[in-house]
Amino acid sequence: MTRKDSQSELVERQFGAQAAAYVASPVHASGPDLDWLSARVAALRPALALDLGAGGGHVSYALAPHAGRVIACDLSPRMLAAVAQTAAGRGLANIETRACNVAALPIEDGAADFAASRFSAHHWGDLAAGLKEARRVLAAGSTAIFMDAVSPGRPLLDTWLQGIEWLRDPSHVRDYGSDEWIALLQAAGFTLQRVQRFRLHIDFASWIARIGTPPLQAEAILALQRQAPAEVAAHFDFADDGSFTFDIACFEAVAA
Numbered sequence: 001m002t003r004k005d006s007q008s009e010l011v012e013r014q015f016g017a018q019a020a021a022y023v024a025s026p027v028h029a030s031g032p033d034l035d036w037l038s039a040r041v042a043a044l045r046p047a048l049a050l051d052l053g054a055g056g057g058h059v060s061y062a063l064a065p066h067a068g069r070v071i072a073c074d075l076s077p078r079m080l081a082a083v084a085q086t087a088a089g090r091g092l093a094n095i096e097t098r099a100c101n102v103a104a105l106p107i108e109d110g111a112a113d114f115a116a117s118r119f120s121a122h123h124w125g126d127l128a129a130g131l132k133e134a135r136r137v138l139a140a141g142s143t144a145i146f147m148d149a150v151s152p153g154r155p156l157l158d159t160w161l162q163g164i165e166w167l168r169d170p171s172h173v174r175d176y177g178s179d180e181w182i183a184l185l186q187a188a189g190f191t192l193q194r195v196q197r198f199r200l201h202i203d204f205a206s207w208i209a210r211i212g213t214p215p216l217q218a219e220a221i222l223a224l225q226r227q228a229p230a231e232v233a234a235h236f237d238f239a240d241d242g243s244f245t246f247d248i249a250c251f252e253a254v255a256a
Contacts (some may be wrong), residue, residue: 004137007107017222024120032064032198033198033200033248034058037059037064037145037147038066039117041067041114044066044113044114044143045067046068046113047067047068047114048068048070048071048105048111048112049070049071049112049114049115049116050070050071050107050111050112050134050137051070051117052073052102052105052115052117052130052134053073053074053116053121054072054073054079054083054097055079056079056082056083057079057083057086057087057095058072058118059072060072060087060095061087061090061095061253063116064092064095065092069094070094070096071095071107071112072095073097073100073105074100074173075099075101076097080098080191081097083095086150091100100118102116102124102134103126103130105134107137109136110139110140112142113140113142113143114143114144115142115143115147116144116145117148118148118160120148121203122149122174122176123172125173126183127173127176130142131185132188135188135189135190135255140255140256142250142254143255144255145250145251145252145253146250146251146253147249148248149246150175150176150177150178150247150250151177152177153177153178153248155158156232157231157236158230160236162214163224164225167217167221168207168217169224181249181251183249185253190255191253191256195249195251195252196249196250196252197247197248197249198247198248200245200246200247201243201244201246204221204241204242204244208221215255219244219252223236
């Protein structure tokens with residue numbers, strides 16, 4: 001039997017080759033959730049902020065003007081190289097990079113006083129372990145903000161969302177529901193402060209191009225959309241070209 005990649009290797013293979021696309025992605029570079037994050041970190045002014053699952057580095061770029069130091073953590077060295085290059089080009093000298101798994105951060109206990117993650121956690125092989133590790137490296141009383149696509153909750157809608165996500169990108173693990181997020185945050189040692197919710201419009205053509213979805217899988221997504229029950233099509237607002245809208249949640253919590 002041919003050797004299969006681990007989840008970490010799959011994430012690196014999927015995203016490393018697309019580093020430049022994620023740095024340039026309009027979906028990742030802007031949005032009301034990123035504006036909200038920027039306002040929160042501007043109020044907190046942390047000494048050491050962490051970007052967990054940095055991807056194209058947009059959280060790091062938002063944190064840098066308001067933090068003493070920022071460490072961008074990601075599995076992909078190629079993605080981090082793109083982040084470092086972009087940060088240098090923008091004059092953001094306080095951004096550092098660390099190639100690591102979020103479940104094993106090379107950071108001392110309680111060393112950081114802010115952490116954020118955006119559009120990354122649905123790729124983590126073990127969300128509970130990642131959240132516990134985030135809590136370990138944060139000083140008590142520090143703020144963490146986790147932002148991601150979330151399941152609508154209803155089994156019918158959840159099944160369709162996970163299927164479309166996985167066909168587009170086989171490194172996808174799960175878009176967790178809000179109740180799942182809250183329970184896991186509490187179990188990891190966080191106290192939930194607030195949840196902000198947004199709806200995000202996805203342009204289908206750029207969505208599949210950004211990750212390099214093969215044509216067969218892209219056509220399968222479109223075929224599923226064409227067969228969707230009325231309540232599924234209405235919730236995700238499927239368009240004829242495959243574009244759609246899904247749910248985003250931002251969880252702000254404090255390290256207990």
